[in-house]
Amino acid sequence: xxxxxxxxxxxxxxxxxxxxxxxxxxxxxxxxxxxxxxxxxxxxxxxxxxxxxxxxxxxxxxxxxxxxxxxxxxxxxxxxxxxxxxxxxxxxxxxxxxxxxxxxxxxxxxxxxxxxxxxxxxxxxxxxxxxxxxxxxxxxxxxxxxxxxxxxxxxxxxxxxxxxxxxxxxxxxxxxxxxxxxxxxxxxxxxxxxxxxxxxxxxxxxxxxxxxxxxxxxxxxxxxxxxxxxxxxxxxxxxxxxxxxxxxxxxxxxxxxxxxxxxxxxxxxxxxxxxxxxxxxxxxxxxxxxxxxxxxxxxxxxx
Numbered sequence: 001x002x003x004x005x006x007x008x009x010x011x012x013x014x015x016x017x018x019x020x021x022x023x024x025x026x027x028x029x030x031x032x033x034x035x036x037x038x039x040x041x042x043x044x045x046x047x048x049x050x051x052x053x054x055x056x057x058x059x060x061x062x063x064x065x066x067x068x069x070x071x072x073x074x075x076x077x078x079x080x081x082x083x084x085x086x087x088x089x090x091x092x093x094x095x096x097x098x099x100x101x102x103x104x105x106x107x108x109x110x111x112x113x114x115x116x117x118x119x120x121x122x123x124x125x126x127x128x129x130x131x132x133x134x135x136x137x138x139x140x141x142x143x144x145x146x147x148x149x150x151x152x153x154x155x156x157x158x159x160x161x162x163x164x165x166x167x168x169x170x171x172x173x174x175x176x177x178x179x180x181x182x183x184x185x186x187x188x189x190x191x192x193x194x195x196x197x198x199x200x201x202x203x204x205x206x207x208x209x210x211x212x213x214x215x216x217x218x219x220x221x222x223x224x225x226x227x228x229x230x231x232x233x234x235x236x237x238x239x240x241x242x243x244x245x246x247x248x249x250x251x252x253x254x255x256x257x258x259x260x261x262x263x264x265x266x267x268x269x270x271x272x273x274x275x276x277x278x279x280x281x282x283x284x285x286x287x288x289x290x291x292x293x294x295x296x297x298x299x300x301x302x303x
Contacts, residue, residue, distance in 0.1 A: 062100030134175030
């Protein structure tokens, strides 16, 4: 079983990814970052999720502001509280006193994968203090970027756009990287059928996830007129826990940090007519969506 640290900004799909990881990996800790919501809210959401899962997984609060540049959030996609305003689960959990960056520096080793589901600020801060840190861990699986179009801008995905300087630092760190961008995550679609499959399990976790999925589907119906929504963040977990569900391509990935129109763009060398730049990332290009949904649903079976 893989050893993971989940770095996240919950976020509806982050919460689902956390529950998935808790079922299929040894989750050493969860670190939180400002992204979909401010870091205090993302920490509260992570704590509630691990309490719902009835685990003792520690949560470390992380970066409040981007590594560089202005702060942005994602209220449109996840609601003001990050979890679509669904009924909250009461608990008494609190975050650890050590910061996320200090935890990553002190406690993450060659056996640990970091699964990064939000802006890469915590990881960039860690690399700023120890430039070799990325080479001393098993790897980093990133939900972010895109090989084609963006979602927060025509060319940039939200997590990378929210802190492009941080992303640039991670992609040049020498760490073993996997990237699940929008080109991949939009293959993993949930529908009302998915909600039914989850609801039928009748566990506390499944009720929580069904409510999150319903929020995502209502948002999709409002925005695009269809009750069909991509489930982004679980892909980055599955890329480590269930890599055979994916097809990957070795590519050079670089981050645009300066462009007035292209800031946060993942520039991916996919040329076929001339020698490519040296690859630094395994870019996920295809996922077995049917099997992936089954794994996600199955992870919610037990209380």
